Amino acid sequence: MGPVHLTVSDLARSLDFYRRAVGLDVLDEGGGRASLGAGDDELLVLFEDPDARPSVGRTGLYHFALLLPERRALASWLAHAARERVPLTGLSDHDVSEAIYLNDPDRHGIEIYADRPREQWEGRVWERMTTMPLDVDSLLGELGEQPLEAPFDRLPAGTTMGHVHFKVADVPAAIAFYRDLLGLDLMAQLGDQAAFLSAGGYHHHVGANAWESRGAPPPEPGSAALRRATIVLPDAAARDDLAGRLEAVEETDEGPVVADPSGNRLLLATE
Secondary structure: OOOEEEEEOOHHHHHHHHHHHHOOEEEEEEOOEEEEEEOOEEEEEEEEOOOOOEOOOOOEEEEEEEEOOOHHHHHHHHHHHHHHOOOOOEEEEOOOEEEEEEEOOOOOEEEEEEEOOHHHOOOOHHHHOOOEEOOHHHHHHHHOOOHHHOOOOOOOOOOEEEEEEEEEOOHHHHHHHHHHHOOOEEEEEEOOOEEEEEOOOOOOOEEEEEOHHHOOOOOOOOOEOEEEEEEEEOOHHHHHHHHHOOOOOEEEOOEEEEEOOOOOEEEEEEO
């Protein structure tokens, strides 16, 4: 997965949050737009709309997930969050990964996580992936006897957009789109409530949670919402082949854009 683009209501407030609380660097800013990342890698792009309101209760973004390169980096971030009193919404052990959840000022969901060694779960994601309470003591134990004194400056270089989790109107329709049209593998499914799909045997690059019970339409234009996520193809030939097999492709200056059945927009990009 590549950069996620979001609409926010107050760009200065969001930049302060993402720098101070999350630990991202501002790579570029101007004209009501800002690019953020870790090292030189762009991970997030924010667009300001002062009239935007949170798109809670609608299909769209559930959370984007920043994958840290090692467990110790996740421990350092958690110690930082504790010192700075960053409000959290959850701390979970998914067996394949350890994850910490929070919301930004516009209530966009964020996951910060680290994977467990791939050899522990590869080929067995369906049976291994779960949700349990995170063992905070074990995680902070990575930092020694005084974990809350461990230094934290920024999210480390090597942090990537590990996955994007969507709220969708219909999980089977999402599976038909992401698996049968885009070509991702279905790694795990919870009936009609959730599905997890990926490329290359990863536990998931895309998550889809059912949101039809909320009874609300997709976000209105201008809401504080997901503008688009990015799916990165290995080369232009692969991108063009995929775009050629899809309907309703929008050609943009940055590449072809498609929408899933719930209206979540995806840029098809290359490495």
